[in-house]
Every structure is written in C-alpha cells, then in structure tokens.
Amino acid sequence: MSTAAASTQARPLTSEEREAFRVVRLVAFQQMPYYAAGLFSLIPVAVPGYGTWAVDRWWRLYLDPELLVGESAWTVREAGGVLCHELNHLLRVHAERALALPQPYRHDVWNLAADAEINDDLLDAGVELPEGVVTPAALGCADHGLAEDYYEHLINDQDNPDDPDDTASAEDEEPGCGSGAGLAPVPGELPPSHAVDGQNGVDEATGGLIRRQIAEAVRESAGTGRGTVPAGLQRWADGVLTPPKVPWHRVLRSLTRQAVVEAAGRVQFTYTRPSRRQSPGLILPSMRGPKVRVAIVLDTSASMTSADLLAGMSEIRGVLKSTGISGDRLTLLTCDAANGTPQRISRVENAVLTGGGGTDMRVGIAAADALRPPPHVTIVVSDGDTPWPDRPPRSKLVCVIVGNEHAATRTPGFALTATVPSGAGS
Template sequence: MSGPVRALSGIELDAFRALRVVAGESMPYFLHALFAVSPVAAPGLGTFAVDAHWRLYMDPDLLIGPARWSPVEGGAALLHEVNHLLRDHAERADALPIPRSHIAFNLAGDAEINDDLIAAGVRLPEGVVTPSALGLPDGLLAEQYYAALRKAAEAHPDLLAGMDDGGPGCGSGAGTSAVAGELPAPQIDGNGPGAGVPDGTGGLSAAAAGMVRRAVAVAVQEYGVSKGRGTLPAGLERWAASTLAPSTVAWTRLLRAAVRRAVSAAASRTDYTYLRPSRRRVAGVVLPAMRGRQVRVTIVVDTSASMGAEDLAAAMGEVGGVLRAGQVSRDRVRLLSCDAETGVPQKVASVAAIKLVGGGGTDMRVGIDAAMADRPAPDVVVVLTDGYTPWPGQPIDARLICAVITDGSAQCPQTPSWATTVTIPRLPGRDAA
C-alpha cells in the first residue's frame, strides 16, 4: 500500500459509477448489490478487493491512472468482487477446518464465481482463475474446489505456493487475508462509520447484508422467469434457490434434540427386578436390584398423498440416526404406516417399504392408539405427518413427538400442547408424492 485507505475523490467516484453502469448492463439482477457496496480508495493495492462489511477497496490507479482498467475489465472485476459478498465466502471460509489455506480458498472462490460470469457473457481478463485452469469441472461449490486443491497439495506440497502470484487476494470479504489497512467493523446499525472510518465508508451490518442477498436472489429468479429457461448460469440459479429456501439446519437440530431428550428421559427410568438381587443386605429379606429401562420407540408415518417421499426420507434419516447413536437397537424400534385409504396401521420393516397412497384425511390418532396398544408399549412415539390430522385430546403414556412436514401454505390443526412439535419445511421444488 502506498497510502492509507480513504474515501474516493470526486473524479474517482465518477469512474467507479461508470464501471457500475457497465456491470449492471452485463448482469442487471445484481444492481441491488452493486449499489449496496461502499467504495473506498486503497492506493497501491493493485487490484479490487472486498471486506466482510461490503466495502469495496479499489486502487485509484485502476480507476483514473495511466494503467486504468477499461470499462469492460473494471466492470468484470466489480461483478467478481460483488459475487464474493453475495455468496458469503467470508462466513463459508470460517466454517472450514483449521488450519485453513487462504490461497486455496481464494482460488476456490474465484473458480466458483468465474465459470458463472463466463456463462453470463461477462468478458473476463486473460489469465483469471477458472475451474478448467485448475483442472477441475465447472459448476462446483467453492468448498468442493477447495477440497480438491488441498488434496492435490498433499501429493505436491509446492502446488499452492506455485499458484500464489504474490498479490493481496480478494480481501477478507472473500474468505482470504484482509487487505492492508482494512477498515474496522461498522457501527451495529450499519448506517454510519465507526471510529477511524472515513465518512461514506461505513459498510453494512450482517443483517443488512442478508437483506441485500435476498433481494438479489429474488431479482435473479425473476430475471430467469422473464427471459426463459437457460438464460441464467446454473450456479447462479442454484445460489438464488438456496438463498431463498427455508433453512433445513434448524429443523434437523430440533428433531435430533427432541428424540434424544425423549429417549434419554425414558432410559433414565428404572424398574425393580428380582432376577438379580440387590447388593444391599437385610437379614431375612431379599431385596430387588434396580434395572434400567430398555427404551422402545414407535414411529408412526402418515402415508397420505400430501406427504413427499424425499421429505419423509430426510426426516426418517434424522430419527434413525439419533436412535442408533442412542444405542436403541432395531428390535426395539417399530414402524407403523397409517394408510390413508383404510385408516388401519400396518407394520413395515423399513422406510423403503412405505408406500405413499392417495386419499388424504388420515387420522393419526388411529396410528397413535395402535402404537400404544402394542405390547410391550413404547416409551417414545414419533409421528411423521403433514399435520392435516386430528390429535389426541389427552396425554398418552409415552413421550409424543410430532414432526410436521409442511410448506406453510395452509393452516394445519394445532398439535397437542403436551407433545413436542418440530416443523420440517418441505424440500424446495419438491411436490408431494
């Protein structure tokens, strides 16, 4: 760096705005993000870079100097840096195992971005990082490119060092090293600069950045609808869909926790048994020993037409994983299928044997009653349903977990207040079976 980071001068700001126009013409659905970044001057940087707070660091020489980039080159660089922010490469890099290679992730992030820019018709400078330049296929995520690069580096230790051009990289907003003189975090509300931050360069808070991502994702999908199928890069369509899709992390964590707590609570109960006398000795009296309960779990599955096979499999996978981790053996797990046509619960051996049928209107009370009538009775009952069913009016003699798979488009009957309820969002783009 040949000088401190500062606000852009008037002529530099005009040059940036010109590049923003070029970038917006190439990818109009990115306009919201292009106007959200806070441009700053970073003399001597030699490139463009971003930080995690949506500040865009630009070498003034590339804007107005003798070696300034052409509008096409500058617009492409601007789109590249904005993509790092939209794809949240900073947070994704933080999720990688330690130690982390900044060089490898910078290359991986560039590869994830540049194949989509090329597919969108953006004219990138010669020599930019692309999947083909790394010897890898198009269309992968940065994490996948990163894993491939790290694996290759294990066989060839000097590989990553040879790929390092000595430049500053794309900045902390790209999940790599911060540029020299990077500004501190903005105020909490993101509306003004903090201490030591030039006016007009406050950046965005995490919440504001999330809103920008969603706005751009909506614009991407609307553009695809208006222009027709195949007009958007596949990776960009995937990003927009995942950004707007309901998070599936929360429900899996909640379902696992609910099943784990129910199984642990049931296992903590103890019974008296005379099969093994107690170690306590009382003259003339044989005392029973305490024996832990062998937990039994019954899973009741709604097989109405509105249930989705892949949603059901995902939920069953979570339940099954928890039961295995809790050492609940298969012989103590029963699976009942509530047939929508007959209303008669049927025992099935596995998820693959479950057949989703038409009819609707399943009464899951029948399945719950059948589970409780079985002998020995279960300690935990897990119901997988779309929620369109009446529920028992009184608590049952087992812990009840209601896993409701829904897209949220209609109001389902309220689950019992004494039961544990986990809402599972239907997988994006999946129709009911």
C-alpha cells in the same frame, strides 16, 4: 494481477479517481444491470500499492488507484468486470462460508476457489476480466461448481507428498480479495463504524436486503429473456429467494433419539441384583435402566402413499437401529379411522393401505398404550389431518407429520413434532 504490497493506508478517493470510478461503475451496470442495487451500495476506498481490488464485510471496496487511472490501469470494461467480481464475494457470502471450512483454513487456497466460483459465471455473461483470472478449468475442475468443492480439490492436490509444487501458504506474498471474501483484511482496513465521505458501511441486515433485491432482479431478467443471465447466477438467485428448508431428516433423527434417550434415563431401583456398594447391616438396591420399547403407529388412510410412509420410516428405523432397538422391542401398528383394530406388522413394506374414510390417530395411540408390555416411546407417522388425544399417553409421543406443515402446528404440546416433505421416501 500485481503482487505489490500496500504501501499506504486506506484513504478517500481523489476527485479524478472518483470520476473514473463512476465511469467504471456505469460500465459494470451496463454489463450486468441486475447488479445495480449492489454496485451503487459499494463504498470505494483507495489503497495505493495494494495491487488489486478487495472488499470488506461492510461493503467497502478497497481499490489500488493505479489500476483505476494511469498507464497501468485496467481498461474500463475490465475494471467494470472486476467490480462485478468483488461484489460477488459479498453476494455469495464467501466470508461466512469460509467459517464453515475445516479450521484453520488456507486463505490463499480459499481465494482461488472463491474466485473460480465467480469468474465462470461472469465470463458466461460476456463480462470482460483482466488476463489471467482464475477459472475452474485452470484449477482442473468443472465449471459452475461450488467454492467449497474447488477448495477441497486444491487442498487434496497440495497435500500430495509426491507433488513437487506443493508449497506453503502464499498469503503474505499475494494480495487477497479482503475480509468480505473470507480472507485476511486489507492493510489498513477501516473499522465497521468508520464513515467514508460521509457514508457508513452496510450492516448485515441491509446487506441481506440488497442480496434479495439483486436476486429478484436476476430472476426477473432471466424470465424476460433480456440480456445474458448465466445459469449459475440463476441458481444463486433461486437459493436466495427460496425460503430456507429445515433439514427434516436431521430434525426427525434428533427428536427420535431425544425421546429414546429420555426413556432410557428412567432408571429404577431393584433388589433383584443388590448394589455392589454395601453398608453395614443394610442391603442396598441397584439401579436398572429400562430396555426401551418403541411402538410406531402408521397412518394408512387414503391420503398417505407408500412413499410418504417410507419417507418417515426410513429415518426412524435408522435411528432406532443405531440405538439398539429392534426385534421384540419394536412394534409397528397401522391405523386409520375405519380400522378400529390396528394391524401389527414386522416390516413397514408390509403395511396395508386400507384407505378407509378419514384419519383418527387416537385409535392407534390408544392401541399402542394397550400393548403388553407397554412402549416407552410411541411414534406416529401421519399427514396430521387427525384429532389428537387431549391427555398425554403413558409413553413419550413423537409426531411425524408428512407433507402437511400446517398440520404440524396442531399437534399436542406434550408431543415432540417433526415434519417430512411428501414423497421424500420415493
């Protein structure tokens, strides 16, 4: 694409340009009909001399009119492909994803990576694009990857001191795809509240609704078998339509560590070892923090599988090990409703799945409370289908609910609660 710098500020399209844009948008719709909600939400703005097309965060399309009408214009099908390309920067939230890169990030490198993530899917769908567009293969990468992986690959290559082609950023020389792609704003980019031909920009909430509408259309089109829906685009739609999952391992680690740190912070005064700070005529006590003891109560009823137990235990043991808790300061107990005397075991792999009747984790919690010396933290791993104690135990209670998100809402308010998907340990 052209490397010319923008010579004027953004302006509305002329009547000729507006008519040409309508034709291009219709062609884009014919190529990818499931993009309709997005294509008709873009607000075109002319930026003469910019050398390419770009988007901002408010779904405004900045286009160089020379590429829309005139001798140097793209073909209608190529322009329709570029329109789908720019829309994809907004659908794939490249601006937000760029903020998660190691800062400061290279705008020019991110532009290449984001373009490559888009273009292989468009080409798979049979969309025409101008000659020389960036693809993963051109970057030395496999198709259908993520822009973040392409970015890392490019950065690693350019950081090679033996590479003679390693140069400084070319942001100022090449026009980018705009702030909507996570790049520098187009020269003369309009403020968020500015209306173009009576149209205000698309706000974040509305943009989210448009993405979801397009994702549903993509899934429906893929399900009917009409047309060509690239596999990468189907994965994108699935990601939009699938409810975001809480990273359970991170939550569990955080709660376990929180309980241990809280227990460790319960310092006591002791005269066994006097304080180094002395006052005339006084013997001052020193402060001593407890060596935290942890009891882990495992639900071994019929509804719990070995994979479920391992799912919770693998993360818990990793946290406890990192905080220095092991050996005689860690006790494992197994429990179900039929087993009134919980087993004490040294390894979770040795737990016996008794499978008796139902589940009553109050038995296990009470048994943990009765240990001598008592634990500071009691961690219960269960499917949650159990009665819970009405009063808090002496130790801090952490409830790890496996494969039963609804049961997590029934744990007592004095406990810390995390949920783990069933079979996550398999």
